[in-house]
Amino acid sequence: MMSAPAILIMIHCEEHTGYAISSLEHVFHRAALAAGYTEDRIFWSFNGLKDTHSPKKIDCDYRNPKPDSLVPFLLNNNIQTVIAFDLAYPADVIPLLKGSGVKKIISYWGASMSSINVGIKLWLKKLDFLLRRNTPDHFIFESEAMRLTATHGRGVPAKATSVLYLGVDTEKFSPKYGQDFYAHEQLGIPKERKIIFYSGHMEERKGVRVIINAALTLAQQNAIEPLHFVLCGNKGDQAKTYTDMLAGTAAATHVTFAGYRNDIAALMRSSTVGVIASTGWDSFTMSSVEMMASGLPLIVSNLQGLSETIEDNKNGFLITPGNHIELAKKITDLCEGTALAQTLSRNSRSRAEQHFSVSMQIKKMAELLK
Numbered sequence: 001m002m003s004a005p006a007i008l009i010m011i012h013c014e015e016h017t018g019y020a021i022s023s024l025e026h027v028f029h030r031a032a033l034a035a036g037y038t039e040d041r042i043f044w045s046f047n048g049l050k051d052t053h054s055p056k057k058i059d060c061d062y063r064n065p066k067p068d069s070l071v072p073f074l075l076n077n078n079i080q081t082v083i084a085f086d087l088a089y090p091a092d093v094i095p096l097l098k099g100s101g102v103k104k105i106i107s108y109w110g111a112s113m114s115s116i117n118v119g120i121k122l123w124l125k126k127l128d129f130l131l132r133r134n135t136p137d138h139f140i141f142e143s144e145a146m147r148l149t150a151t152h153g154r155g156v157p158a159k160a161t162s163v164l165y166l167g168v169d170t171e172k173f174s175p176k177y178g179q180d181f182y183a184h185e186q187l188g189i190p191k192e193r194k195i196i197f198y199s200g201h202m203e204e205r206k207g208v209r210v211i212i213n214a215a216l217t218l219a220q221q222n223a224i225e226p227l228h229f230v231l232c233g234n235k236g237d238q239a240k241t242y243t244d245m246l247a248g249t250a251a252a253t254h255v256t257f258a259g260y261r262n263d264i265a266a267l268m269r270s271s272t273v274g275v276i277a278s279t280g281w282d283s284f285t286m287s288s289v290e291m292m293a294s295g296l297p298l299i300v301s302n303l304q305g306l307s308e309t310i311e312d313n314k315n316g317f318l319i320t321p322g323n324h325i326e327l328a329k330k331i332t333d334l335c336e337g338t339a340l341a342q343t344l345s346r347n348s349r350s351r352a353e354q355h356f357s358v359s360m361q362i363k364k365m366a367e368l369l370k
Contacts, residue, residue: 014048143305167361175295
């Protein structure tokens, strides 16, 4: 007797790879259950499997699939729906999936797909997509800016796309604005200092250099004494470039690189302002949504999907990418303007609850899986 139809969730990296992917795995799993799949009909593939004894998991790099193992796994488990993280096209795995009984392939994109095209080049891209036999049936993007890189970059029809904003656990990330000193106690920061918080990668495009230059500017203006910058996400010697910039300046003792941590929610609750000062492409960062849910006024670069996270002058400010003077000014405005900061704090929490809760994300994804 044929088993009930199953779903396969395909992740392009190894199992338990880290925090951002882990939260998406949780969403995919919960959405599959909400879509009507029972626990025994939800299967997984990873490019590097740690739990090698589970019959519900397969070690598979879908960018270089091995038909001898993947095809029997698909057929034996009656897998009819696949959702794959960052599944591009063309891809050798797509004809394998379709040839093995998969009826719906959904590609979930966490990055940009292409640069934007116009005119004849865009027309040719659209024609190319229409002529391809093996493409995903639907694409999910985390922001409108990311969707545009598909519809106006690769010619993907708009009807084959959806935007599904990242969701945050609004219970775990919750506000206690100006009343919590966990970060001060854990990191040895004087309680009278207001914390400007960043969490993310340390690569150049993420704008850590802009944040450091803002701190140096505030020091030069003799305005840094009541402030402290906490930057999380550095590993190994990734912070050295920035600590070298700070060495011998008044800002040096007002900046803490706190590393890669699992107490981000508690650190955010102790902060006054959240900052994401990216200078290159930035889609729609989970940290911005977490900051919102934590009731932080946000200062973010006016870039692509990142600008979709806030309402300018409502729960934060948009700044010109790379402009550390503008960033320093907005930090001062929020840290000196207590009433303004509290208003933006309330608006941030409200915006997170209304538009970016994980329960809403799961509900909308379940509808797409159905």
